[in-house]
Amino acid sequence: MNTSFHFNLIKEEEMLSPSPVRLRVMLPVLSLLLVAALAVWWMLALTRTHAANQKLMAVKIDIDSLRLSHQTILALRAEEKELAASLRQMGFYTNSLVRFSEALCRLPEHVPADIQITELYVPQPAPPPAPPPKPGVPAATAPTSTFERVSLRLAGRAGGGAPADAINSLLADLRKPAFASLIVRASVPPGAFRQEVARGTGNHNTLLFEIQCECSPRRFE
């Protein structure tokens, strides 16, 4: 039994809200605003996507139009690199020239009268030893060193009263500063003195000799 004595004759739909913010008005308005905002956002997203697609298409067309030119440029750049490498290599060869002329022109002034130079030979340099193979790295097919030994071999005969002295005099002159620009070291290899026997028995004082000169190395730099 309800002890309240409230006999209320108002209908539920007649009870109005005193709040100035009316939920039944604000809810549809907010819903519409939300839908409108979503529509605007969707339109913006659509517009941006469309613009991005258009830009992508334009870029693709540009790429296609530039592809031939790009390949030509790549080929030219490769050719330019190849030529530049050749030029550089040629520059290395120019830099690596060993000039024998001055020394050879000066040589007659230092050759004693009892010595006859019979041979002046610049041997082909021996290939440098290959570097130890590294695991996983294929062996190089071209020379990898930029350094090349150069040598000069003088051969001749010495006569007179003291042929050995004449040879020693020549050897000493070759070690002088006049030849320092070309010859680094000069020596008579063992066994390079021998008596000449080919011309008969009367020339027992004629000696054949060889002088091995180590020259300044060629540097391909």
Place this chain on the structure above:
Amino acid sequence: MGTPFSKLKAGAKTAPVRDVVGMVLGAGFQQGVPAVRLARKNGVDELVAGGFLELPGTLPVTPDDANAMPVGNWQVPRAFRAPHIAFAIHSEQAFLRQSPETGEKGDPHMRSVSRATAPDLPPLTVGLPEFQAAWAARLFPEGRRPTACSIQVAATAAISGFLHNPAFRKSGGNAVAMLVFPAYTALAAFQDSLLVLYREHPVGFRHVREAVSSKMRVDEAMADSVLDDTMVDLIPMIEPVLRPLFRQLEISVDYLARRRDCPVEAFFIYGLPTGFRYWSSLFKRILGQTPVFCRPLDSLAGSPSAALPGTHPLAASYTGQLFMAALGAAFAVLDDNA
């Protein structure tokens, strides 16, 4: 399918009402429309504001009148701007009766509510013309304080207020209250504080005033003054008016004692603005009992806000009684949400 946005609004009403204005419509008081604002805080009812408001409190008599009268533009002073308002309506077309037959329920022109007030009694049915209820519901606009949350007939509102009277609460619960309105007096009998009998008698304080006015040939304002004066004995003028009422009360008391085994232990007179001395004297002469005089403001006893100066409309001896229905309407809403 319609969008049920109206349900959202109804959902907002689920919060309990703790602050409400009670207002009387259709009483036709010269002072204005009685209104009180009550707030319940921590179980204590506080009077926030009270007074007569300058509002057109006249009730429409016909549906055409209701359509012609402007609605939705009423406003109250700032002190009365509670979230909700409860109306107590004085209408000659309203009814309140205990009856197993609620024929008015089928009448589309009447809006009615029925509820049993005691376990072994027929339900009490309250009815108000549909156009008057709909008109009252639309007086205050939406989105501005206050808005209508309750429409009651003045008699039920007055009973709600009387149930808060400390004198009644101190009694044993077997009592009869005479709720005096301008045009009629409601007799409400309680057994164990439950309403077991309700009758209306067509004699109100206005009839007493008119009798004095006509017999003494003074205007009604003067008649009210004379009723509170002791210089003239008005019993001979008043007795013919009140005797049928007290006779009716005597019959009701006899009915309660014999049929319901409910000896009445106390009598209360509630809502009488003037002339209590004569009512009490006649009451004692006819029924042999002394009635207890009740004021609406007594229901707020214990609240600091009820300590009002004597000049306040609620505290004044005459006008204070005119707030009986307004205060009761507010109490009914607060009790319903307790």
